[in-house]
Amino acid sequence: QSVLTQPPSASGTPGQRVTISCSGSNSNIGNNYVYWYQQFPGTAPKLLIYRNNQLPSGVPDRLSGSKSGTSASLAISGLRSGDEADYYCAAWDDNLSAWVFGGGTRLTVL
Amino acid sequence: QVQLVESGGGVVQPGRSLRLSCAASDFSFSNYGMHWVRQAPGKGLEWVGVIWFDGSKQKYADSVRGRLIISRDNSNNTLYLQMNSLRAEDTAVYFCARYDEGRGLDVWGQGTTVTVSS
Numbered sequence: 001q002s003v004l005t006q007p008p009s010a011s012g013t014p015g016q017r018v019t020i021s022c023s024g025s026n027s028n029i030g031n032n033y034v035y036w037y038q039q040f041p042g043t044a045p046k047l048l049i050y051r052n053n054q055l056p057s058g059v060p061d062r063l064s065g066s067k068s069g070t071s072a073s074l075a076i077s078g079l080r081s082g083d084e085a086d087y088y089c090a091a092w093d094d095n096l097s098a099w100v101f102g103g104g105t106r107l108t109v110l
Numbered sequence: 111q112v113q114l115v116e117s118g119g120g121v122v123q124p125g126r127s128l129r130l131s132c133a134a135s136d137f138s139f140s141n142y143g144m145h146w147v148r149q150a151p152g153k154g155l156e157w158v159g160v161i162w163f164d165g166s167k168q169k170y171a172d173s174v175r176g177r178l179i180i181s182r183d184n185s186n187n188t189l190y191l192q193m194n195s196l197r198a199e200d201t202a203v204y205f206c207a208r209y210d211e212g213r214g215l216d217v218w219g220q221g222t223t224v225t226v227s228s
């Protein structure tokens with residue numbers, strides 16, 4: 001049972017906009033930054049979003065992040081087959097004094 | 111190119127020990143906190159622990175506290191994970207990751223696989 005809650009799966013067709021949610025609590029998302037990672041099978045996670053909505057260099061602006069209260073979301077517009085991957089949200093948890101991850105969302109491009 | 115390379119994984123019997131290494135290159139290793147994150151087969155990411163930039167402090171997940179120990183050698187740009195009293199549930203790919211104050215866990219190694227089995 002992950003501290004941050006994500007839907008296990010999401011899907012969309014090429015060109016569509018998809019949103020992945022991440023729900024937490026005051027001790028993590030509510031009081032700290034949210035980060036998003038993309039992971040392809042057999043590879044390391046890659047940072048997609050930091051500080052709730054900032055994009056590292058090289059990440060296309062088709063991706064965006066937002067946060068409101070104790071929830072956050074990752075949006076991917078102009079969906080492409082290459083976006084098929086697992087996506088994880090993460091944040092520091094003040095109560096646990098630990099970094100916490102969501103359970104991950106597998107994105108399928110139909 | 112900023113890089114982290116893990117090594118030391120393998121197959122080990124329950125109750126035995128193993129030490130993982132993470133070699134850092136092309137950045138000022140001694141300026142960054144470093145984390146270990148693991149991923150059990152077919153599962154999500156699980157944070158293992160962190161060591162402060164100067165090695166002065168560590169924090170661990172409840173599931174590993176007292177058995178897994180993080181250390182670092184800043185003179186050799188290397189991070190370690192000493193794994194003791196290993197259990198089947200420690201079977202996972204272990205990633206090291208750099209912590210940047212602004213960007214969080216921004217650089218990850220490719221991972222090394224640990225299998226605990228008799």
